[in-house]
Amino acid sequence: MSLTRFEACLVGAVLGDCIGALYEGMSVVPLSTVLEYTSTLETNRKIQREHGTRPADFYGLRFTDDTAMTRSVAASLLEKKTFDAQDMARRFSQEYFEEPNRGYGGSVITVFESLKNPDLKDVYEPARTQFEGSGSYGNGGAMRIAPAPLFTFAKHKTEDLQDLVSSVTRLTHTNILGVHGAILQALAIDQSLRLSSASDLDVHAFIDSLVEKMRLIETRDKDTSPKPSPAKNPKRKLDAHPTPYTAKLEKMKEFFQKDSFETSEIVKEIGHDISALGSVPTAILAFLRAGTKIIPGLEDRNKFEQTVLYAISLGGDTDTIATMAAAIAGALYGMDLIPEPWQYYCEGVAEAETMAEGLFKLEA
Ligand code: R7I
Ligand code: MG
Ligand code: MG
Numbered sequence: 001m002s003l004t005r006f007e008a009c010l011v012g013a014v015l016g017d018c019i020g021a022l023y024e025g026m027s028v029v030p031l032s033t034v035l036e037y038t039s040t041l042e043t044n045r046k047i048q049r050e051h052g053t054r055p056a057d058f059y060g061l062r063f064t065d066d067t068a069m070t071r072s073v074a075a076s077l078l079e080k081k082t083f084d085a086q087d088m089a090r091r092f093s094q095e096y097f098e099e100p101n102r103g104y105g106g107s108v109i110t111v112f113e114s115l116k117n118p119d120l121k122d123v124y125e126p127a128r129t130q131f132e133g134s135g136s137y138g139n140g141g142a143m144r145i146a147p148a149p150l151f152t153f154a155k156h157k158t159e160d161l162q163d164l165v166s167s168v169t170r171l172t173h174t175n176i177l178g179v180h181g182a183i184l185q186a187l188a189i190d191q192s193l194r195l196s197s198a199s200d201l202d203v204h205a206f207i208d209s210l211v212e213k214m215r216l217i218e219t220r221d222k223d224t225s226p227k228p229s230p231a232k233n234p235k236r237k238l239d240a241h242p243t244p245y246t247a248k249l250e251k252m253k254e255f256f257q258k259d260s261f262e263t264s265e266i267v268k269e270i271g272h273d274i275s276a277l278g279s280v281p282t283a284i285l286a287f288l289r290a291g292t293k294i295i296p297g298l299e300d301r302n303k304f305e306q307t308v309l310y311a312i313s314l315g316g317d318t319d320t321i322a323t324m325a326a327a328i329a330g331a332l333y334g335m336d337l338i339p340e341p342w343q344y345y346c347e348g349v350a351e352a353e354t355m356a357e358g359l360f361k362l363e364a
């Protein structure tokens with residue numbers, strides 16, 4: 001395993017967040033619009049290199065909560081060399097109060113408020129009381145999870161990955177759908193890291209392996225959890241399925257059996273919203289489709305670029321879908337496929353590289 005794949009996982013995540021954030025919440029995002037934007041980044045970088053100056057009206061892209069929280073997860077794991085709930089919770093809260101304007105989810109900020117209380121005994125308590133005790137099913141657990149599969153991979157402790165992800169996620173998201181979404185995202189990164197090369201990516205094998213794991217997890221956790229809210233009032237048919245992540249992965253296999261499928265079908269069946277169930281499968285789909293097919297309009301772009309641009313073109317929660325798709329893609333392709341101009345203009349790339357290196361060097 002090479003360092004470059006660890007780096008590209010976290011750097012990719014930053015780029016997906018920074019670029020995707022420009023379109024967050026837009027229900028329709030034409031691929032040509034995103035492509036035009038990244039081409040401008042590349043042109044500006046060329047000018048900047050030739051003239052040694054940055055175009056006056058261009059200041060670069062800021063990362064959002066997705067990256068802010070990912071950094072806290074990585075920093076805590078690196079400093080403690082194990083999972084430390086108090087330390088990680090403190091970092092989430094501190095980071096939020098230092099820079100609250102990073103686009104955080106509307107409800108999670110009450111968790112950060114409660115975590116500030118120095119008398120708080122159980123750092124899991126604030127998250128458990130969200131949404132009248134059902135806990136948040138937002139994608140905030142999944143969006144920040146990339147350091148976890150890197151950590152267990154480096155320490156040769158992949159058998160601990162699910163527990164680690166669950167522990168990290170439940171600090172803010174206790175709804176079973178929020179937790180399972182984070183686990184699915186972490187498993188996808190882990191599977192990607194384990195492929196020996198990009199040519200080994202096989203859509204059906206990749207999905208089958210996720211289905212096998214998720215079916216066990218969803219069947220096991222089903223009865224002990226509070227009834228997830230989307231099941232009562234489903235946005236999409238599959239959201240009400242008793243094992244909804246498994247059902248969505250299987251629906252994706254059906255999509256891939258066709259020659260092509262439309263963004264509107266993906267949005268209708270799988271989703272592109274801020275729920276974990278409406279975004280994690282979508283990110284995996286974007287990674288798999290860009291990884292195995294040429295996305296029309298992106299013929300000149302490499303697989304990493306295709307993944308990010310295509311993920312954003314699915315619309316909706318674009319920073320989060322792109323950050324998740326890019327983390328999975330980076331873990332497979334490594335830094336060679338990550339465009340330098342994107343790195344140059346996005347905030348937080350150097351820190352992501354340093355953290356990836358730290359995680360890579362952790363010993364068993
Ligand atoms: O999940 P979370 O951290 O938000 C992450 C998203 C990403 O798109 C980021 O890029 C950022 O934009 O926000 O934050 P939460 O506040 O826990 O969840 C996000 C939203 O999901 C909430 O504000 C609610 O609108 C919705 N939500 C729920 N609604 C009803 N019932 C989450 N859980 C519930 C629920 O149980
Ligand atoms: Mg965000
Ligand atoms: Mg988002």
Ligand code: MG
Nearest residue numbers: 004007335353
């Ligand atoms: Mg380097």
